[in-house]
Amino acid sequence: MTDAISSILSQIRAHETRAQGPLGNPAAVDARPSNAIETGQPARADFQKTLSNAIDGVSKTQNEAGALQHAFEIGDPRADLARVMVAMQQSQVAFKAAVEVRNRLVQAYQDVMNMPV
Template sequence: MTDAISSILSQIRAHESRTQGALGGPAGLGDALPSNAVDVARPATSDFQKTLSNAIDGVSKAQNESGALQQAFELGDPRADLARVMVAMQQSQVAFKAAVEVRNRLVQAYQDVMNMPV
């Protein structure tokens, strides 16, 4: 299970680095700011929110593709062989379990912070 979580986290990080590269814009506008400057136009939570949203969308897409392959197999489509259906089902199951584990850890971290004495 730890390998699956590590894999999902590395995919999220890779996706985040790709999106940050794409958000740099033409002529590297982000390079004009000093490293300690605060970007007022974009809140810091938007990157996390986008990353989390993209991860959830990926899980949803995997589940939808798995369901479509299952239905195609049940209807006798020759392109949907049993091996592909089983692999797609396992991939969607692992993605969902990883998402649930990440959610559980986020909830636990939130509870730990809320229970800290001031």
């Protein structure tokens, strides 16, 4: 479990470093995805596709945790308690992150709608 937490923390730190840009300037960040093909035109991020993929990932994590939990309940020897608990925690963290993103999107929408014209 400590390895999973360390892995998540290192991913967050790497993302934060990328967001700061080369000189610590958030404005210097390249908005293109890392797998964008150089065509001379800026890559366009598809928000709907990104959000859909994120929700699908959360759903997949929850389904895998549920299946592992069910396997443990029926006595499958491959499903030990530690794996079940880690899978359930990963599912919970993924869901909480998705809810937080949703809350921030709703807040941003409300802020935009309340702006004076």
